[in-house]
Amino acid sequence: MTDRKKVVVAMSGGVDSSVALGVLKEQGYDCIGVSMQLWDYAAKELAEEQTLPGGSTAGSCCSLEDLAVARRVAETFGVPFYVLNMETAFEREVVGYFVDSYLEGSTPNPCIKCNEVLKFDLLLKKALALGVDSLATGHYARIDFRDGRYRLLKGVDPEKDQSYFLFTMTEHQLAHIRFPLGAMTKTETREAARRFGLTNSEKQESQEICFIEESGYGEFIRERTGREIPAGEIVDAEGTVIGAHTGFYNFTIGQRKGLGLSGGPYYVTHVDAKSNRVTVSSEEGLYSPALIATEINWIDPVSHEAAKSDDGLTGITAKIRYRHAGVDAAAKITEDGKLRVDFTEPQRAVAAGQAVVLYREDVVLGGGWIERATE
Amino acid sequence: MNKIYFDHNATTPVLDEVFDAMLPFLKEEWGNPSSIHWAGRVPKKAVEDAREQVAAFLGCSPVEIIFTSSGSESDNLGIKGVAYAKKNKGNHIITTKVEHPAVLKTCKYLEKEGFEVTYLNVDSAGMIDLGELKEAITDKTILITIMYANNETGVIFPVEEIGRIAKEHKITFHTDAVQAAGKLPIDTATLPVDLLTISGHKLYAPKGVGALFVRRGTRVVPIIHGGHHERNRRGGTENVAGIVGLGKACEMAAADMESERAHLEKMTTRLEEGIKEKVPHVYVNGGGSPRLVNTSNISFEFIEGESILLGLDMHQIAASSGSACTSGSLEPTHVLLAMGNTAELSHGSIRFSLGRINTMEEVELLLDVLPPIVERMRSMSPLYAGSNEPVVFKR
Numbered sequence: 169m170t171d172r173k174k175v176v177v178a179m180s181g182g183v184d185s186s187v188a189l190g191v192l193k194e195q196g197y198d199c200i201g202v203s204m205q206l207w208d209y210a211a212k213e214l215a216e217e218q219t220l221p222g223g224s225t226a227g228s229c230c231s232l233e234d235l236a237v238a239r240r241v242a243e244t245f246g247v248p249f250y251v252l253n254m255e256t257a258f259e260r261e262v263v264g265y266f267v268d269s270y271l272e273g274s275t276p277n278p279c280i281k282c283n284e285v286l287k288f289d290l291l292l293k294k295a296l297a298l299g300v301d302s303l304a305t306g307h308y309a310r311i312d313f314r315d316g317r318y319r320l321l322k323g324v325d326p327e328k329d330q331s332y333f334l335f336t337m338t339e340h341q342l343a344h345i346r347f348p349l350g351a352m353t354k355t356e357t358r359e360a361a362r363r364f365g366l367t368n369s370e371k372q373e374s375q376e377i378c379f380i381e382e383s384g385y386g387e388f389i390r391e392r393t394g395r396e397i398p399a400g401e402i403v404d405a406e407g408t409v410i411g412a413h414t415g416f417y418n419f420t421i422g423q424r425k426g427l428g429l430s431g432g433p434y435y436v437t438h439v440d441a442k443s444n445r446v447t448v449s450s451e452e453g454l455y456s457p458a459l460i461a462t463e464i465n466w467i468d469p470v471s472h473e474a475a476k477s478d479d480g481l482t483g484i485t486a487k488i489r490y491r492h493a494g495v496d497a498a499a500k501i502t503e504d505g506k507l508r509v510d511f512t513e514p515q516r517a518v519a520a521g522q523a524v525v526l527y528r529e530d531v532v533l534g535g536g537w538i539e540r541a542t543e
Numbered sequence: 544m545n546k547i548y549f550d551h552n553a554t555t556p557v558l559d560e561v562f563d564a565m566l567p568f569l570k571e572e573w574g575n576p577s578s579i580h581w582a583g584r585v586p587k588k589a590v591e592d593a594r595e596q597v598a599a600f601l602g603c604s605p606v607e608i609i610f611t612s613s614g615s616e617s618d619n620l621g622i623k624g625v626a627y628a629k630k631n632k633g634n635h636i637i638t639t640k641v642e643h644p645a646v647l648k649t650c651k652y653l654e655k656e657g658f659e660v661t662y663l664n665v666d667s668a669g670m671i672d673l674g675e676l677k678e679a680i681t682d683k684t685i686l687i688t689i690m691y692a693n694n695e696t697g698v699i700f701p702v703e704e705i706g707r708i709a710k711e712h713k714i715t716f717h718t719d720a721v722q723a724a725g726k727l728p729i730d731t732a733t734l735p736v737d738l739l740t741i742s743g744h745k746l747y748a749p750k751g752v753g754a755l756f757v758r759r760g761t762r763v764v765p766i767i768h769g770g771h772h773e774r775n776r777r778g779g780t781e782n783v784a785g786i787v788g789l790g791k792a793c794e795m796a797a798a799d800m801e802s803e804r805a806h807l808e809k810m811t812t813r814l815e816e817g818i819k820e821k822v823p824h825v826y827v828n829g830g831g832s833p834r835l836v837n838t839s840n841i842s843f844e845f846i847e848g849e850s851i852l853l854g855l856d857m858h859q860i861a862a863s864s865g866s867a868c869t870s871g872s873l874e875p876t877h878v879l880l881a882m883g884n885t886a887e888l889s890h891g892s893i894r895f896s897l898g899r900i901n902t903m904e905e906v907e908l909l910l911d912v913l914p915p916i917v918e919r920m921r922s923m924s925p926l927y928a929g930s931n932e933p934v935v936f937k938r
Contacts, residue, residue, distance in 0.1 A: 200853075250853055297850055297923040298857065 174198045175346060176295035177304045178287060179241065179249070181234030183366065184306030184349055186241040187357045190364040191348040192304055193245050200300065201242035201249040203235050204291060206258040206282075207379045241366060252294060254286060261285040263379060267392050270385065270417045273441035274521025277333075277490075278377055284336040292344060302344045309334055310350035310530075311342050318342035320467050320532040325353035332490050335525040335535030336465050386418040400444035402429065405437070405453055413446050422454060422517030435517075455514035457543065459488070461507040461524050461536030471526070471533035475501045485527045486511065488518055488538065499526055507536045547860045547905045551745075551898030552694050552722055552838060557788065558747040564791040565749070568784040576781050577770065586783045593790025600793035601739065601756050602730035609755045609763075609773045610786050614721040614742030615645035616767075617755035618688075620777065621717040621738040622649045624763035625686050626658055629715065633683035637714075639663040639671055639700075640881040642690050646719055647877075650688070659683070667883050668831035669698040676705065680712050687716045691723035691739075695878040695894055696829035697838025699723070706735030715761060721745050721753075725796035726804070726835045737761045743785060747899070748792035752785030803899055808836040810897050810906050815839050817910040822917050828879060828892060842884070842892040846920040851893055854916040860909060863894045 175197045179185045192199050235251055242249035262282045269276035287305060295303040308323030309331040318339050323329040337345070349357055380388050390396065402411035411429045413419065416439050418426070423436040427448060435454045438447035466472035474481040480500030486509050487494045496512040509524055518541035525535035548556075568589060574582030576590050594605040601608075611617045626636060638650050640662045650660045661679040663671050671689070687709050692699045702718050709716035717738035720729060724741040731739060738761060743752035757763055757776075769778015796803075815827055824844040843851060848864030855862055864876075879889035895909075 248856065250849075252849060293923050294847075294850055297920045298853055299919065 174200070174300040175302050175304050176200045176202055176298065176300050177247075178291060178306075179203050179238040180306070181237035181241070182306065183361050184308075184357060186238075186306075186366050187352075187360045187364065188304055188306040188348040189241065189245055189247065190360060190366070191352075192346070193247070195348075199245070199247045199304075200298070201238065201245075201247050202291070202295070203238045203249075203251045204254045204258075204286060205235065205251050206254055206286070207263070244365065252291070254290060257286060257290055258282070263392075266377075266379075267389055269521050270389050271393070271397075271441060272521075273416055273439035275420045275519040276521045277523055278379075280333050280336065280523055283333055288334075288337055288341045288345065292341060296344060302346050304346040304348055306349055307334065307347050308349055308352075308354075309347050309532075311345060311347060317469075321350070322527070322530040322532070323347075323350045323352075328354045331527075331532050332487050332523065332525050335467070335523060335532060337467060338465070339467070342467070386415060389417055398444065400446065402427065402446045402448055404434075405447065405449045410448070416441060416444055416446055419446050421519035454516050456511075456518045456541035457514045458508060458510045459518050459524060459541050460502070460539045461509065462539050464501075464507045464534060464536040466534035468528075468531065468533040471528070475499050475507065481526070481533070483528065484533060487525045487527070488515060489522050494527065497526070506539065508542070544859045547908065548900065549895040549897055549905075549909070550861045550863050552697075552894065552896035553863055554744045554750065555747045555898055556900060557749050558792065558795060560795060561748055561788045561791045565784040565788040568787055572783075576783060577772070586781075589787050590781050590783055593786045596790035596794045597741075597754050600724075600729075600797045601741075602732040602734075603756055604759070606774070607731075607756055607759060609757060609776050610781060610789070611753045611755055611777060612751055612779075612782065613753045614643075614719070614740055614745070615753075617740035617742070617753045618643070618645040618717075618719055619649050620763060620766050621740060621755050621757075622646065622686065622688050623653065623766050624776075625715045625717065625738065625761070626653055626656075627764040628762040629685040630658075633681075633685040634658045635661070635681055635683040635685060637661045637663065637676065637679050637684060637687045637689075639665065639689055641665050641669065641693055641695075641878045642688070643694055643719055643721070646688055646690065663689075665698075665881050669693060669696045669829035669878070669882050670832045671700060673701065673704055673708065677708060680708075680714065684712065684714050687714055689716075689718060691718045691720040691729070692726070692835050692838075693829070693878060694722045695876055696832075696840045696882075697722070697835035697896075698829040698832040699727070699834060702736060703734060709737075710735050722835060722838075725792075725800070726807070726837055728800060731756055731758070738763070743789040743792065746789070746792045746796055748788040749785055752782050752789045754789060799899070804836050806899070807897055807901075810901055810903055811836055811839050811895075813903065814895060814897070814906050814909065815841070817906070818913065821910060821914045828882065828884075837897045839895045839897075840879075840892055841895070842879075842888050843917055844888065844891060846917065847890045848893045849890065850920050851913075851916060854920065855909075855912070858912050858916075860912060863896075864890075864892055 175192055177189045177199050179201045189199055189201060239249050262278050265281050266276045266278045292303045307330045308325055308328040310321040310323060312319050320331060320334060320337055320342060322331045397415035397417060399412055399414050400416060401409045402413050404410050419436045419439050421436055424433055427434055434448035435451055436446055437449045437453050471481050480498050482498045484497055485494040486497040495515055497509050499507055499509045502508050520538050520540050522538050523535050524538050526533040568586060572585045574586045576583055576587040594608050597608050598605040611620060634657060636650060636658055638646060654660050663675055665671055689700055689705055691702050706716050715737045718736050719740045721740055721742040725746045737758045739756040741754050744750040763776060765776050767778045772778055772781060818825055818841060826842055828840040828842055852862060852864050876889050879892055
């Protein structure tokens with residue numbers, strides 16, 4: 169039987185998830201802290217000598233410091249704490265996806281993938297299997313229940329809103345997920361951390377992808393695949409060769425630096441893995457009036473119906489990357505089942521591989537993965 | 544909710560008698576056993592009395608016992624000590640793939656020091672093949688180190704035969720008997736081993752004390768250099784209270800051996816039969832081999848042992864799965880992998896290791912609590928559902 173007063177809290181060792189635990193404790197919930205052990209690049213290098221006969225690797229633990237902090241926080245609040253080993257799933261579903269996506273010339277978003285596949289699927293299942301009612305995370309987003317349906321909304325702090333990363337959520341997941349920080353601002357979170365006596369309240373949060381070292385994406389992909397991607401051509405919008413590049417995966421849409429071109433300034437507008445070509449243009453060429461997205465997830469069924477209708481879904485805003493302010497848009501399902509999003513004004517650097525997330529005011533209607541910019 | 548402890552292969556509680564024997568040496572008898580004055584006399588006598596108790600327990604002479612800080616230190620001393628002592632005679636060591644990390648990592652370290660190590664396989668029942676052992680022996684082989692009983696499966700290795708083979712070839716034989724000690728009779732007077740490791744806290748003595756039996760005439764190079772303690776073989780002022788505790792625990796283990804074995808065997812048998820009867824898709828790892836009477840390692844197909852452990856912990860029942868790594872998360876165990884299990888199945892195993900504090904009522908309680916946990920986990924298991932693919936939406 170599920171216990172509505174029992175919640176599993178996903179803890180990273182950071183201030184947000186630590187405060188999420190504290191807030192739930194204050195509200196009288198019986199909490200269990202868990203951390204996911206996902207990855208440690210340094211440990212992977214050590215794994216060779218640490219491999220025991222039989223093949224298991226001993227001691228390849230992920231960001232031990234963070235896990236130790238999470239454990240200390242759980243101890244402070246007097247709740248049980250477990251570390252769950254999810255390295256295999258992370259490696260396959262997140263790192264694998266990241267590398268594949270880069271090799272296709274896209275700009276992947278592994279944080280969304282991690283939310284989708286690990287936190288809100290695998291981890292949620294593990295949590296529910298323990299007989300608790302819900303899983304809580306430190307995301308800045310809100311969930312409410314209205315007219316018989318669960319809705320996903322932006323967090324109240326516009327600076328911290330993380331709903332963009334959550335567009336893949338299903339109604340089942342929304343029913344079993346709690347975001348205790350959704351109604352709080354980052355400032356309030358830091359204040360709460362101090363009130364709870366958490367020492368990590370001043371810690372700088374990382375904006376980087378957790379499994380990539382400083383050496384950069386290109387180096388990471390070279391090491392992972394053991395493959396040297398050959399140098400190729402840089403062409404302009406007309407297809408004229410104007411330079412050479414050192415491997416297409418070193419480039420992302422909108423990139424200006426590191427092109428090694430004279431004149432300009434030039435911006436990357438397209439990365440073509442097949443032909444190993446990087447297309448550049450002047451800044452105007454970066455702007456697109458619309459995009460095509462695939463793998464659509466609709467959280468709001470009414471919007472889904474509207475998008476299928478002749479008129480399409482109108483009066484919405486679209487975000488095409490996390491730090492994007494959002495633009496007024498209209499969306500429509502195409503004949504081949506994809507999603508076309510038209511902006512009221514052209515948008516800069518629409519990147520394949522990133523997500524487009526659709527909102528009506530604060531409510532997340534749904535979203536999809538950007539396949540390409542279009543006219 | 545009463546707390547139930549089924550993880551005695553991880554550690555055991557300190558018995559009251561052991562605690563009482565130790566207490567004076569944490570309070571009034573705090574002297575250094577090496578001192579020649581009054582303060583050292585009682586502690587010195589206590590250490591030597593304990594040495595006699597341990598020796599009696601293992602069927603050896605007190606001079607053949609070296610006190611250490613742990614089973615791991617005893618393994619390190621036994622293996623490195625012999626390897627370095629015999630390095631002019633050869634550089635080859637034979638062990639198995641299923642040893643405790645204290646043995647495996649020590650062997651890995653010695654490989655970097657120029658030694659060569661053969662890791663023997665085990666079959667699906669967790670048993671080694673003596674034929675493979677004989678074939679592995681070369682004229683460079685100086686040491687065989689094979690555990691007495693496996694900590695994860697409880698499988699008992701044929702140490703007597705291994706010892707005879709070692710003797711025939713004049714190879715030194717060390718056995719890690721940390722799990723065997725107290726659970727089956729060990730008599731070094733008849734058992735052909737040269738070195739044998741035991742650990743206090745697996746025997747109802749406290750953590751921080753262990754011992755190494757070193758047969759007379761076996762040369763061991765010290766790894767902890769210091770004073771003249773332990774006949775120059777292990778530096779460091781003695782952990783008097785711990786050593787006294789180990790001595791007392793050995794005495795009690797010997798005295799209660801028969802009754803405890805019967806008690807444990809009855810409970811373990813009921814636990815295994817009960818689980819097999821109430822839960823489908825389970826099997827006992829090492830089930831086809833001779834095993835310790837207290838250890839039952841059970842694989843539950845389609846689910847992770849980790850999840851079951853968490854579920855049991857919520858009912859205040861302690862068991863274990865695999866080995867915890869530094870972060871506290873669980874690794875697929877090298878023992879079950881070596882037995883040919885897939886990583887998934889290794890992940891789905893739980894070790895119940897019973898001890899003298901357990902009762903049949905506790906076993907019955909487990910048999911009530913466990914089946915619904917497994918059932919619920921299976922009904923929600925991504926493995927049971929057939930895949931780990933993203934289920935939110937399909938590409």
